[in-house]
Amino acid sequence: MSGTKILIVDDELIMRESLAGWLERDGHEVHKAASGEDALEMIKDTRYDILLVDIKMEGMSGLEVLEIIKEDDPDIAIVMITAYGSISTAIEAIKNGAREYLLKPFDPNELGVLIEKILRSQAQEQENLYLREEVKERTRFESMIGQSRPMQEIFHLIEDVAPTGSTTLITGETGTGKGLAAKAIHSQSDRCFGPFVSVNCGAIPEHLMESELFGYQKGAFTDAKENKKGRLELVHTGTLFLDEIGEISMRMQIDLLKVLEDKVFYRVGGTQPIEADFRVIAATNKDILEEVKKGVFREDLYYRLNVISLQMPTLRERKEDIPLLAELFLKRFANEINKPIDRIDRDAMDEMMLYEWPGNIRELENAIERAVVVCKTQKIMPQDLPIFSSDAVCTPLDMSLREMEKNHINEVLEANDWNISKTAGVLGIDRSTLYKKIKLFDLEKTD
Amino acid sequence: MQNSIIAVSPIGDIDQNIIESIREAISSAYGFGTVVLNAFDDITFAHNHTREQYHSTAILEKLEESIAAENVLKVIAITDKDLFIPILTYVFGEAQLGGKACILSLHRLMEGDRPAIICRVTKEAVHELGHTFSLRHCKEKQCVMGYSRGTQDVDRKGSKMCRYCTVLLNDELKKILF
Missing domain, CATH: 3.40.50.2300 (Response regulator)
Structure with a gap:
């Protein structure tokens, strides 16, 4: 923050x-x-x-x-x-x-x-990483799919919200498809012919954020060799998607609030006001109201963003969608690496249905991608899903979700010798989330 | 509600015109009245013989103690001695972030003609007091809360706060006064 x-x-x-x-x-x-x-x-x-x-x-x-x-x-x-x-x-x-x-x-x-x-x-390293992620993100999901009740409710909400043009706050755990929901709102709105510009507030360092959003005039700072349009200028007539809004600094919150109120801004180093017409959709996996109480998120900005709110369901709340999603990912990854895998073994599917998916759809996607790589036959077998240990399958039925999550994270950490980056990759969550979980569950490396 | 007075506390013999200019600048920036308060004159307790400088943190601690009974909102001490904090070779000043006390050293700001000096010290006084109102260094080059690495930076920046710092200051004032 x-x-x-x-x-x-x-x-x-x-x-x-x-x-x-x-x-x-x-x-x-x-x-x-x-x-x-x-x-x-x-x-x-x-x-x-x-x-x-x-x-x-x-x-x-x-x-x-x-x-x-x-x-x-x-x-x-x-x-x-x-x-x-x-x-x-x-x-x-x-x-x-x-x-x-x-x-x-x-x-x-x-x-x-x-x-x-x-x-x-x-900043340079992160910008490169961000650009790579953005390219990956474009091909990540073909579309939002789901036959479950929670997803049907989301689809109805999106249909209702899209034409209103109102600022929308999408909340939900990491990997639940908040970005996809934002794109769906954009594509069903009157602004669908305008651009959809995404800003990952957590991935862009604070010192780059200002020039990223507002652009800059030549000479505004040492590296400003020419004029550059910011994303607020590029998004004109379209939708601005502010992902991980809970990560923006207090200073940027003041700027954003001002732009949302006036729809006028200045490039860094510029003196001419620029008017932009856009809709804002923000997303976060944080409890923003809690952040407001802690004094790290401005209350006025919260109310400005939270005109309409949309809560994305977790994958464990829509388990009936797992086969549909798994098949979709299988088809895509098998095509990508040209492997003749066309189905998922029933036992493997049962395991997937039993699992709680703390990393949600992103974790499922990673698991299928991995399985496609290691699979030696025409169908994905349970042993191709390396994140499932036999213990996980035999989880006692009286174990809470929290305990299961703790056990799973601990097992993946041990399997990867407590290498944080590798573990986060397997779990399909980012490193900072993993650090928070380690602290939350009080996990320690065993010798 | 606390007393809405900011104390200016000269340490030793400080030019009266400089003190008056600082008072005026503080009133204009923060909207509070000011009062001259001689907390103490002797800062040998903070003197470091190896460095031939004065430890600003030690002075701030004593300053806060000395004015504890006074009904003032903030206090800024003004000294002509060269200040340091242990990890840095020198500092223009030091402030308790969100606290009550700050100090400004004129020692490295006194180059050039009289108007330039007055302009420089008033900017830095407003700057140090800004920290006591929880304001941090600002990236706006023109903002008085911008970080100055040398007198050239002080001369280059403006004497007023930018929009961000004004908003944050107003938030802080609301918390303090209401």
């Missing part, structure tokens, strides 16, 4: 506090760890963008912290902090994957420039 998440790891209280105070004023969300051991605990719960780690600490050294974290999460930016005279250790840290090092005490300028440099490079 706020800016960059930074973890300071230093055993000296005064260094931690002074650096934290400085970075907080700069708008970053700062957490502090007094030892390497504490830091390792904290990264289990929270995904940090940058870690500032003192090399010389009592107990676990900064270099050890670096080594352990890099093994699990090579993408995280780690800046080593060292005293004058220990440059050789700092250089060793760089060789082991640290992004940069700082000699303390450092110039405020140096710190600001370094953080900005890291954020810019992360």
Whole structure:
């Protein structure tokens, strides 16, 4: 919600506090760890963008912290902090994957420039990732399908909502098809001949969001070599889909509210007002009202977005749709890799019907994709569905959904040796969701 | 409801014109009256002999303690000494984010002619006080809450808050005053 998440790891209280105070004023969300051991605990719960780690600490050294974290999460930016005279250790840290090092005490300028440099490079990496995801998303689902009652209700709601042109808030768990519902509303509305422009608020870093939405004028900032239209300009006459709206910063919330009220905005560095006519559909897997209560989401924006609300059902609430969806995915993936697989074994289907699908349709899709790859015959067999262990199939009937979810996540974590990225991939959820689940269920690695 | 007065607390002998200009700028930016309050003059307790600088966090703690009994909303101390926090080589000022006290050092802001100096110190005083109203550094280059890496940045930025910071300040004022 706020800016960059930074973890300071230093055993000296005064260094931690002074650096934290400085970075907080700069708008970053700062957490502090007094030892390497504490830091390792904290990264289990929270995904940090940058870690500032003192090399010389009592107990676990900064270099050890670096080594352990890099093994699990090579993408995280780690800046080593060292005293004058220990440059050789700092250089060793760089060789082991640290992004940069700082000699303390450092110039405020140096710190600001370094953080900005890291954020810019992360922004670039995330933008590339976002673009790749967007291309994938376009081919992800052919259409919304479902014969279940909850889905029939959704279809009716979409039919009612689409022609109204009202701002709509779609809620639901990850992987329930919120994006598809947004596209369905757009395609059945009067704006269907206009563009459908999607903005994944969780995937675009805060510092890119402003220029992404509003565009920029040449010369607005160092890299603005030419004028660029933002998505608000591109969406004119169409529908703007703001996915993961719960992730936008307070600053962006103010901007959005203003645009929703006036339908007028300015490019970054621009002085001419630009009028845009568009409909907004927002989506989130968060409890936004709870975020409002916590003071991290503006109440006025919430009411502005939540004119009409749509709650997407989970896959476990529409289990009768599983065969239909599974067949659809099977056909697509078998075609893609040219394998003559044309059906799903009854036992395999039974297993799928028994499973609770915490990652919803996205998890089902991933499971089928995997099964198609490993399948050796013409039909998908239970053993082709690697996420199901025999324990899961024999789940006691008195086990709660929560317990099942906890067990399954724990098993997949163990099967992947607690590699967070791999586990999240198998479960069909993102890493931050996985971290939250690990914390929620208090899961720990067994030796 | 708290007293709607902001205290300006000079530490040592500070130019009266500078203090008056700061008071005027604060009133204009925040809409509160100001009062001059001499909390203390001696800050040797915060002096670091190795660095020949003064630890701003230590001064802020004493400042907050000293004005605890005073019925003021916020306090800004003004010093001509060079300030630092342990991890950084120097700071122009420090503020308790969302707290009561902040401090501004004139030491590195005094280059150039008189109008330039006045303009610079008033911007930084409004800036540091902004942090006590929970405002963080702003990305708008023209906004007074923009982060200044040197005097050139201070000179370049404007003396007023941008739209975002004004909205956030108003939200904060509503919380404080009502």
